Amino acid sequence: MLKPNVQTFIACDSDYKDADIVLFGAPFDCTTSYRPGARFGPSAMRAESFGIETYSPYQDRDLTDIKVFDSGDLELCLGDSRLALKDISARTSRILKDGKFPFLIGGEHLVTLGAVREVFKAYPDLNMIHFDAHADLRDDYLGAKLSHACVIRRCHELVGDGKIHQFCIRSGDRSEFEFARAHTHMHPFSFDGLDDTVAKLEESGVPVYITVDLDCLDPSCFSGTGTPEAGGVTFKELLAALVRVCTLNVVGADVNELAPSLDASGASTAMACKVLREFLLALNK
Numbered sequence: 001m002l003k004p005n006v007q008t009f010i011a012c013d014s015d016y017k018d019a020d021i022v023l024f025g026a027p028f029d030c031t032t033s034y035r036p037g038a039r040f041g042p043s044a045m046r047a048e049s050f051g052i053e054t055y056s057p058y059q060d061r062d063l064t065d066i067k068v069f070d071s072g073d074l075e076l077c078l079g080d081s082r083l084a085l086k087d088i089s090a091r092t093s094r095i096l097k098d099g100k101f102p103f104l105i106g107g108e109h110l111v112t113l114g115a116v117r118e119v120f121k122a123y124p125d126l127n128m129i130h131f132d133a134h135a136d137l138r139d140d141y142l143g144a145k146l147s148h149a150c151v152i153r154r155c156h157e158l159v160g161d162g163k164i165h166q167f168c169i170r171s172g173d174r175s176e177f178e179f180a181r182a183h184t185h186m187h188p189f190s191f192d193g194l195d196d197t198v199a200k201l202e203e204s205g206v207p208v209y210i211t212v213d214l215d216c217l218d219p220s221c222f223s224g225t226g227t228p229e230a231g232g233v234t235f236k237e238l239l240a241a242l243v244r245v246c247t248l249n250v251v252g253a254d255v256n257e258l259a260p261s262l263d264a265s266g267a268s269t270a271m272a273c274k275v276l277r278e279f280l281l282a283l284n285k
Contacts, residue, residue, distance in 0.1 A: 008070035009276065010049035011063035019069035020284060021101045024091050026111035028076050028084050029259075031147040035226040037259030042073050042105040044260035045276060048269045052277060058239060059281050066284040069100075081110065081146040088114025092252070096122050101283070105276070106256025108226070109136060109148040112211045113155060119252040120158045123207035127163045128155060129197075129245050131238070132213035133229035135172035135186070137179050148257075156183060165197050167241070168216040171229045190233065191241045198244055207251040212242075212279070214257050214272055224268025226259050235271060239278050246282035255279060 012023055025042030032038060054063040074091060077083040088104070092115045095102040104115045109132070120126050130136075130152055137156070141147035145154070156164055164184040168191065180186035187193040201208060215225040218232030233241075258272040 006072070007046050008072075009046050009068075009273075010052065011054045012068040012070040012280075014067040014069050016069045016071070019067045019100060021066070021068045021103050021280060022095045023068060023070040023103050023105060024095075025073035025105045026076060026084070026088050026107040026114070027073050028078065028106070028111055029108040029226070030078050030084075031081060031110050031141070031144060031149075032108050032226050033141060033147065033149055035259060035262055037261045038106060038108045038226055038257055039078070040260050041107060041256070041258035041272070044269050045105060045258065045273050046070070048266065049273045049277075051270060052273050054277075056278055056281050058278060059243065061281040063277060063280065066280065068280060068284075085110070085114035085117070085146070089118050092118040102252050103280070104254035104256075106254060109151045109211075109213050109256050110146060111256060112254050113146075113151050115252060115254060116155050116158060116209055116211075119209050123251055125206050126159050126251070127201060127206050127208050128159060128165065129208055129210045130164060130166045131168055131211070131216045131241065132166065133168060133171050133215040133232060134213070134227065135166065135169050135176040135180060136213075137172065137176040137184070152184075153179070167191050167194060168233055170231050171227075189231065191237060194241055194244060198248060201248050205249055208245070208248045210245055210250055210253040212238075212253075212255045212275070214255065214275065217271070222268050222271050224259050224261075224263030225257050226262070235274070238275065242275075242279050243282045246279075250283060253279065253283065
């Protein structure tokens, strides 16, 4: 039977009305501070996903057993961050109102703010778990308040003190680390402290948004990103961390900062696909 030529992430082709999780791409990278290209991440991940299996031997689960609808990429105004964030928020709002789980694929990390704004409206006691190489806590970057270098600072202005839990952070200016000591729970360099964080959040039962900047991975295994930072984690370490945090009351998530053209081998894109597969399977329990 002929079907429309619409490319989805592998096996994420459930009907919208039946789906539990809704993927949507935000191809935006106009505030990238170093090497651009993340706007091509979502489409590259869809195309490359057919090079991996639907089955995860790590979790003994299969994408064909869960219901995910891939709604494709948003058409964003690349020259206006505010308009782009507005469109991301609108899509997130629609997904939440329909009782489904919003899963955003970036794009640069600023896109997270558009989703978090709507998730926070639905869950005012929202906490965030943030995996990243960078603190993203600058108040502005070269005068711009809306930048991928400022996204977690803008999220903090929504959720408040003590509700952002940061891991793998190994880069930022001094003021960001000072801000983190006063206002967030930062665990630099690794996932040390994750078990204690998850235990506390499980006990409280609060809603949690998970944001994963793929540059938390070491450049030796993930070079296709705009601002690679030495000293990152491995795929297996990230997988274990994702499985652990997905035991929480997770109400929204994203994966971002793949810049496929910066790794001509395609290995980074393949890695991003595998991270997304494992993330989806860990969420759907």
